[in-house]
Amino acid sequence: MKLFVYDHCPFCVRARIPFGLKDIPLDLGFQLNDDEETPIRMIGAKMLPILQDDGKYMGESLDIVHYLDALDGLPVFGGAPDPALVEWLEKWNDVINDLVIPRTPDPVYPEFATPEAIAYFTRKKTATFGDFDGLKARTPELIASLELGLEALVPLLPDAEGASINDILLFPVLRSLSVMDGIRYPAAVDAYRHRMAERSGVPLVSALRASC
Structure with a gap:
């Protein structure tokens, strides 16, 4: 799996958290902020994070969080926030x-x-x-x-x-x-x-x- 991010972006940080808290191997790809072509080619929009897994691309930070959370069958990021x-x-x-x-x-x-x-x-x-x-x-x-x-x-x-x-x-x-x-x-x-x-x-x- 590879995660494409901007380092400053809080939505990208959201997607990075499960990798650390659940010890999931991470290949991190930082994108230049003016690079429009790469994310548009992947998901049709200039936005990050984007998760690449098994040849497919996923956008939206919380979708990525819940996808990663389910990999081990022991989800911890579900439920409603405080x-x-x-x-x-x-x-x-x-x-x-x-x-x-x-x-x-x-x-x-x-x-x-x-x-x-x-x-x-x-x-x-x-x-x-x-x-x-x-x-x-x-x-x-x-x-x-x-x-x-x-x-x-x-x-x-x-x-x-x-x-x-x-x-x-x-x-x-x-x-x-x-x-x-x-x-x-x-x-x-x-x-x-x-x-x-x-x-x-x-x-x-x-x-x-x-x-x-």
Whole structure:
């Protein structure tokens, strides 16, 4: 099996988690962000993740998660997520995007190895989220707001030693936030994100930078 991903993409991280938590061998393929031809050829759309298995291609992150989860006959990512956690993710989605998106086109991620890939992402996301410099100018207020949200997340945290659909939804968001410094994480949230990074095999961005 081969999984085609963007390293920055939280939906791609979702699809990577079962490989780590269930010890499934993984062949990981990073795609340049401006490469439209490859994913369109595979699934008819410019979107990742894409799982290649036995000559067939599968898109949609949660479909991939459930496919991988069923391989050993012992599924752990089924069932409904915690409604309170879903509510938290919805509430803080805009703040997190405003912090993360303008910092995402960074060569620390393999998909931004070329100026053309960076320009492609910047053009597309600026049209949706607004000027990156304007978003970065709001950093202090956005961080102050998010840190209140992270405190509220503490009682909702999944068990970092377990495996559930809640991890599939939450860890990719926290991993995305690791692209930036300056956020004060509650101890429990910090412990969760580091432990899940270790168990899933998806390193935080701070670890990526340290390895460069």
